[in-house]
Amino acid sequence: MSPSASKTDHSAVEICETIGIHPEIISKVSTEMPDRNDLLDLADLFKLFGDSTRIRILWALSESEMCVCDLCSLLEMKQPAVSHQLKNLKQGRIVKTRRDGKVIYYSLDDAHIRMLLNMGMEHIREA
Amino acid sequence: MSPSASKTDHSAVEICETIGIHPEIISKVSTEMPDRNDLLDLADLFKLFGDSTRIRILWALSESEMCVCDLCSLLEMKQPAVSHQLKNLKQGRIVKTRRDGKVIYYSLDDAHIRMLLNMGMEHIREA
DNA sequence: TTATTATATGTACATATAAACATATGATAA
DNA sequence: TTATCATATGTTTATATGTACATATAATAA
Numbered sequence: 001m002s003p004s005a006s007k008t009d010h011s012a013v014e015i016c017e018t019i020g021i022h023p024e025i026i027s028k029v030s031t032e033m034p035d036r037n038d039l040l041d042l043a044d045l046f047k048l049f050g051d052s053t054r055i056r057i058l059w060a061l062s063e064s065e066m067c068v069c070d071l072c073s074l075l076e077m078k079q080p081a082v083s084h085q086l087k088n089l090k091q092g093r094i095v096k097t098r099r100d101g102k103v104i105y106y107s108l109d110d111a112h113i114r115m116l117l118n119m120g121m122e123h124i125r126e127a
Numbered sequence: 128m129s130p131s132a133s134k135t136d137h138s139a140v141e142i143c144e145t146i147g148i149h150p151e152i153i154s155k156v157s158t159e160m161p162d163r164n165d166l167l168d169l170a171d172l173f174k175l176f177g178d179s180t181r182i183r184i185l186w187a188l189s190e191s192e193m194c195v196c197d198l199c200s201l202l203e204m205k206q207p208a209v210s211h212q213l214k215n216l217k218q219g220r221i222v223k224t225r226r227d228g229k230v231i232y233y234s235l236d237d238a239h240i241r242m243l244l245n246m247g248m249e250h251i252r253e254a
Numbered sequence: 255t256t257a258t259t260a261t262a263t264g265t266a267c268a269t270a271t272a273a274a275c276a277t278a279t280g281a282t283a284a
Numbered sequence: 285t286t287a288t289c290a291t292a293t294g295t296t297t298a299t300a301t302g303t304a305c306a307t308a309t310a311a312t313a314a
């Protein structure tokens with residue numbers, strides 16, 4: 001693949017403030033960008049991963065489904081704090097629930113979530 | 128740290144506020160949780176993905192390396208705003224840079240980043 | 255040197271948000 | 285019914301953070 005980086009088309013190279021240095025790259029990338037709404041949703045998804053409490057919850061749930069009580073005990077956090085985060089995670093379709101009497105069990109929504117966790121951890125742990 | 132309850136020891140099932148409903152699950156998951164610092168780092172990584180400006184930058188860079196000017200033009204944003212976010216992304220080892228004279232080209236740090244973007248988008252786009 | 259251009263940075267402000275606290279809801283058993 | 289337990293939900297407060305603005309730095313050319 002030759003990305004036609006320097007095609008010596010200096011007539012197209014304008015100043016930075018208006019249209020950028022490489023208009024051909026800009027227009028090519030522009031056509032390949034997802035819809036703005038998809039990118040917003042994607043940012044919202046990752047935002048839910050971007051908090052240490054929620055990450056700990058998610059990692060715990062990647063090991064086993066758990067009820068709110070168990071998560072409170074594991075994370076040594078107050079129940080309302082855990083419930084608030086679980087609500088956020090559920091609204092973002094990152095976790096799902098199953099009810100058994102008074103107890104509500106939380107688990108990861110699908111396989112993507114576990115893969116995201118693992119891939120992120122891989123990145124963290126490499127040099 | 129020494130819960131001898133391992134089988135169906137219902138005498139170990141206490142009320143929620145103190146030790147949780149399922150102590151055997153808690154202790155098992157507890158031993159499999161990564162170090163607290165790793166989870167903090169992981170949350171910080173995802174936090175960087177959790178903003179629509181940065182997500183747009185990252186997606187653009189997944190298509191092609193780009194200079195700051197080009198990103199400003201593509202995203203229709205002011206240069207200081209873009210530079211601030213690029214600084215965050217670089218500190219988080221999500222992007223890397225290459226200098227050519229006055230121009231600094233940004234690109235994704237490694238393959239993990241692109242995979243995270245793609246997997247997140249897959250999750251967004253499924254029912 | 256000075257001028258120009260590309261990028262970086264310091265600061266201020268406005269918004270977003272996580273946790274603490276109190277309280278409400280829903281399910282079950284007596 | 286009432287009592288109890290597991291979970292959810294308001295509300296407040298303190299902190300985090302994204303952007304705008306002004307300015308600084310770095311590389312190149314004249």
